[in-house]
Amino acid sequence: MVKNVFIDIDDTLFPTSEFAELARRKAIRAMIEVGLDGDQEKLYGKLLKIIKKKGPNYDHHFDELCKELKLKHPAKYVAAAVGAYHAAKGAIQPYPEVPRTLMKLRESGYLLYIATNGTAVKQWDKLILLGVHIFFEEVFVSETMGMEKNVKFFRKALKHIGAKPENCVMVGDKPSIDLFPPKKLGMKTIRAMMGGRHTIKPGKADFEMKNFSELPKLLKKI
Numbered sequence: 001m002v003k004n005v006f007i008d009i010d011d012t013l014f015p016t017s018e019f020a021e022l023a024r025r026k027a028i029r030a031m032i033e034v035g036l037d038g039d040q041e042k043l044y045g046k047l048l049k050i051i052k053k054k055g056p057n058y059d060h061h062f063d064e065l066c067k068e069l070k071l072k073h074p075a076k077y078v079a080a081a082v083g084a085y086h087a088a089k090g091a092i093q094p095y096p097e098v099p100r101t102l103m104k105l106r107e108s109g110y111l112l113y114i115a116t117n118g119t120a121v122k123q124w125d126k127l128i129l130l131g132v133h134i135f136f137e138e139v140f141v142s143e144t145m146g147m148e149k150n151v152k153f154f155r156k157a158l159k160h161i162g163a164k165p166e167n168c169v170m171v172g173d174k175p176s177i178d179l180f181p182p183k184k185l186g187m188k189t190i191r192a193m194m195g196g197r198h199t200i201k202p203g204k205a206d207f208e209m210k211n212f213s214e215l216p217k218l219l220k221k222i
Contacts, residue, residue, distance in 0.1 A: 002167060002222045005171065007172070009116045012171060013126075023088035024044065025040075027047075028044050029084065062081040114136050116142070140153070150177070171190045173192040175204070180204075194212065
């Protein structure tokens with residue numbers, strides 16, 4: 001019987017892509033408002049290239065943008081961008097069904113865990129801003145685990161909570177890290193199809209869900 005449920009954060013608990021674009025565009029606009037010359041769309045395009053190169057968890061995207069633009073006094077622009085970015089990020093909301101579904105799962109006796117890639121502070125920040133951190137027993141983040149989500153990551157997490165793979169399920173949107181590694185270990189998997197990052201081809205999950213509220217029924221099937 002499945003008792004332990006591991007859940008991803010981005011595009012599983014909230015629409016990451018949607019809020020990330022909003023925050024980044026507001027940051028670019030703030031830089032222009034304090035004096036940066038340039039077309040907003042072109043500057044946004046440059047920022048996206050930097051994010052793709054450095055990765056979304058890099059902490060100095062706006063510094064890199066200023067460096068690329070060869071700005072002599074970048075501090076003002078970086079400060080404006082960071083302030084606007086965090087102000088926009090503070091408005092993030094979970095998918096509407098998430099809070100009550102997590103509550104229902106807890107009341108049904110499931111033990112909930114987070115399994116996510118990223119830095120611990122940033123991922124905890126998301127959970128707290130979303131108001132869902134209270135539902136989870138443990139939060140497993142790649143930074144503190146010493147590796148990104150792979151078979152060893154999940155094996156280490158299961159050892160930590162004292163659970164067998166057959167009693168656990170992983171819920172996430174990205175097959176390469178949320179489905180394939182836990183399946184190799186013997187866990188069940190449910191693919192979240194709500195976000196904007198999942199591929200057209202279906203991942204080989206045991207089940208798929210298009211709405212987070214479907215999760216309790218799918219867990220009963222497992």
